[in-house]
Amino acid sequence: MAEYLIKNGFVFDPAQKIKGDVADVAIKDGKIVKSVEKPKVIDAKGMTVMAGALEVHAHVAGPKVNIGRIFRPEDKLFTYRPTEKNHRMEGGFSIPTTYKTGYAYARLGYTTVMEAAMPPLFARHVHEEMRDTPIIDEGAYPVFGNNWFVLEYLKNKELENVAAYIAWLLRVTKGFAIKVVNPGGTEAWGWGLNCLQVKDPVPYFDITPEEIITGLIEANEYLGLPHSMHIHGNNLGNPGNYTTTLDTLKLAAGHKAKNKFGREQVMHHTHIQFHSYGGTKWADFESKARPIVDYVNKHKNITIDVGFVTLDETTTMTADGPFEHHLTELNHLKWANADVELETAAGVVPYIYSPDIFVSGIQWAVGLEIALLSKDPMRCYITTDHPNAGPFTRYPRIIKWLMSQKAREEQIKAFKANDKVVNASEIASIDRELNLYEIAQMTRAGPAKCLGLASMYGGLKPGQDADVAVYDFNPDKEHKPMEIEEAFSEVKYLFKTGVPIIMDHKFVSEGRKRTLWVDAKVNENPQVVRDVKEKFLKYYTVTEKNYEVVGKHFIPNPYAIEVDATH
Amino acid sequence: MNTVTLTPKAKPDLYLEVDNITPDRFAGKTNEEIAALHLYEGSTQHALGKFFDVAGSSGPTAAETKIVIKGDASRLKYIGMKMTAGEIVIEGNADMYVGAWMRGGKIQAKGNVEAFAGTGMKGGEIQIDGNAGNYLGSAYRGDWRGMAGGTIRVKGNAGSDTGYFMNGGTIIIGGNVDVHVATHAEGNGKIIIKGNAKSKVGGQMVGGEIYIFGDLEVPMPTFEYRKDVELEVDGTKAKFALFEGDTAERHPKRKGETIYGKIYMKY
């Protein structure tokens, strides 16, 4: 493989505590190396150099995303970008085509992306779409929080069986981590109910969200998985829900991470913006970002991603079926719902976060407050819960808001009800401006550590994968807010595993994307084997053989992370 | 007003996407520049000049520019898309999306137009001397934002799904309409049908008005008779029976009064 030397850029690499020093980055055989002999030289003078960024939570592949694509043809209107050299046609805004997903992440400097909710029964579909998403390495989180096996084992306090079932499911679905969505609530939705508090009982199973969350944290650490239990808590999106969120976060207390990957958290709470609301109804809706962030700041065994509202027309989609039904009743726009037998469900509704509506403005403020009040950027990550709070293609705009108080002031001024937004939040009084080192922590080093992938990704240390992004942005110069957004909208150069993907803003290759999954070895467990067999015979409409994700068709280039959880 | 005349040279193999044929794009350009504007034939980009002779001259602004398509336009999609001012005259028949997302100015189609004319239209005027296809003055596939303003006048008949998701503006049809009129309509759009209508008129209608001068073959059971009213509609004074619905739909309240979709049937 060829050698490359990215010369004289301003390097931001929290993995090595490099804060914008002018330095060279050498690449050989897919890895970062100390030095190279006859490299192709890339002049990065006056530019910003970072590792490839990591996405911890986005909905980019699978049946739910595809429902969105199918029932929102209007999302593609006027968005097509025709075929070019090394580059297929792109289309879509909030629910882009698989090809656009790959290209658009690459253009932003992202090289690894996690699909946040894989219904196990449709794992094959998820993998087929990931296969068709070029360039970026991807993994997917199977959803466990409403799964009948999990609910039954946890009800009987059978930790070893939960762990064995999780290991089995990760292996057959080629999944990466334990995802929990509205624990118990989605199952309750099948009975026309929901779980809005952590102590609300799940019908039939007679278990509470609290027990599901705690049980899955224990199972996760019993297995020693690279990532932690990854939760979308109960009561999402409702005024006054911050107390439910605090109750959820408190469940991490007393648990300690046990793994060989350098991960420190036991709970990752996703899109916490949607869970940090005060008030009792929409009329007195207000931000409760501060109590949430205060709690997270003090507890090192918790990480969060934000789920910034980007003020766009977008498509909401979640395994939180009851929430989507609630949403369509609010905005009267079209609604799709799907049940996934024994496992989960999903709903999809278009949504417009309008700067003219004060609730949208407050949601925008809540997201930014969370990031700006956060004391440890290594534990707080940039996401939009794509496409729920906005499309991931808006990350450069979020970076602009985080780095420039002036940009935030301009947006506040543009809100129709700006006084209401200012009164119901503290965004106007925050003068913190994040620097590029902190942005690199929130998008590179932090997510890599949180996912247990810090040895491969998120840094520029010799030995790490050569995922490198070069932005045409000189951190020594004064910038207008818009220039920040423009610079981070399109990398000038991008390397993925040492392969040049974008050179001088043009795609030169689609690389060789990998699918990451976790292969956890556990003790033989005849009971779980028997239970799985029985459920397939009794309830599933497919056979076990037609369930498993196997073969090159689904995963042409797998990358298994092995965990030994035999006890 | 200056006039640019486009004369089709040969019938293309595939349908052409000609959203660049608007007074906005032509204004201030020489004929060579106009001929160099692009269009799509399938996935292939061509210069407009490959398919049209360009004569006459454009005005300095869209408002001062008139375009005449002299000949068959039945393989041209998106004529006048998003235009804001000026005029287009289509001498033959035209394909889909005539005047889609139009904001101002005037289009006259002397023949028939295919489906989706005036999709998402916000302002201006479309006059169709022949018949209109399906989805006249509607929303784009999947969208809930249909025609919001402007006027469409059809001398002949219209196809099915006229005014689908209509939110405003006026559609006047001289002849008959096929099934589904003003489905999902909301706001204050107005559809006047001088001829007959078939069925599913006003299905899932939240707001807006439909006037039918002729017969309605199968009325919706979810519309209720309210009263008789004397009205002048597009120059015709007559007595109408007012029906309100669709009662199976949600209906917003304004000043304590529930807003319904209205169907006026001429006696």
Ligand SMILES: [Zn+2]
């Ligand atoms: Zn999500």
